Amino acid sequence: MSRPNASLIALLAILCGLAALVGRVPTAAAADGQRHILVLGRISDDPKIHYEQLKPLLDYVVPRMADVGIREGRVLMARDAQQMASYLRRGQVDWVTETAGTAMLLQQRGGAQPMLLTERDGVSSYRTVFFVRRDSGLKALEDLRGRSVAFQNNASTSAYFVPAIELLRRRMSLSLLLSPMDKPSGGTVGYVFARSELNIGAWVHKRLVDAGTMSALDWNNPARLPVSYRKDLEIIHTTEPVPRALEMVRGDLDPKVQARLREVLMQAAGDPQAAEALRYFFRTTRFMPIDADTRGVLDRLRSGVAEVRADVE
Structure with missing residues (x-):
């Protein structure tokens, strides 16, 4: 087999170098662009x-x-x-x-x-409120051990992160429930996602869950919590503002x-x-x-x- 001559090798090296340079230019230009x-x-x-x-x-x-x-x-x-x-x-x-x-x-x-x-x-800024039915007998966050609470969804600040933080800081463990009809095990606080403030209020009002959470702004908004629900509900805890x-x-x-x-x-x-x-x-x-x-x-x-x-x- 014949060996390629030196001129051919040099030419190939130059072409490869040019190809590499051309390949880099669009990337750099795109970044600048x-x-x-x-x-x-x-x-x-x-x-x-x-x-x-x-x-x-x-x-x-x-x-x-x-x-x-x-x-x-x-x-x-x-x-x-x-x-x-x-x-x-x-x-x-x-x-x-x-x-x-x-x-x-x-x-x-x-x-x-x-x-x-x-x-x-x-x-x-706003605060989160925890609320229950007036006739529930629940008066403080500590009373929620062994009970259920409705959050909105796992991206909500006022109706998930803030209330969950508040419970954890009181050394209260949380457990995810399969549905509003499910019950928490042991002394944990069972939680379920209701997807909307309207559902949270309805589930507490209808006794599907023991407590609900939402921002104080939503608590005072009849479109989020109807007056017909709120008259039977009461706030048991309010968090610091965020x-x-x-x-x-x-x-x-x-x-x-x-x-x-x-x-x-x-x-x-x-x-x-x-x-x-x-x-x-x-x-x-x-x-x-x-x-x-x-x-x-x-x-x-x-x-x-x-x-x-x-x-x-």
Whole structure:
């Protein structure tokens, strides 16, 4: 067999080198090409509705960030917190709007950082209430040992994370029930997911479960808890307040982009051109800085969310 001559070997080496270089150029160009795009993320079970709520504010923000290189905005939905955390770690999402419990989960799992508090309908924080039937004989959280409680779903801050944390801090174990008709074993607090505030109130009222949880805002909202139910119910415990919602950014977002985004959002409440976009954005009334007291609340919430994930789920 004849050996290839030196000229042919040299030519092949040059061609291979060029091929490798060409293969790298699109990747580098694609990475550079993404730097002008601001991606707003949301965990969603209804992407169409949430897109309509998010896009107007994104369209308001993007033109005001041209001085830091932002020229385009995109919305990216995730099916759950695990997928959103992955997007954050991989740099596919820059900014996420979420309720406080899920926001702390994204901080733990995705490296997201709290940027601003979100005030909705003029309210920046809320408390969770535990309630029972007036004729139940239950008067305090400790009375729930061996009883059942209705949460909303495993992503709810006010009707899952916060009440579960409150029970765990009292050294009360939680056990998942198969249905509202199921009963907890031993001295545990049995819990079941009711999917909506209306169901939570109905299940307590009809004695399907012993107690329910929801935000104080929902407790006082007849659309979430009908007056006909509430007259037979009473609150036995109210938690400390937690932020209603948070704007989070990925941990490695360019500091200049983050600073400008924060500035634009904080100024939006005073800009008439932002009014409609804020209304679509979950009825936001303003964005607020996070003070030291709120950071303390978030630290406790983050620790509690981790405990719920480890000990309850």
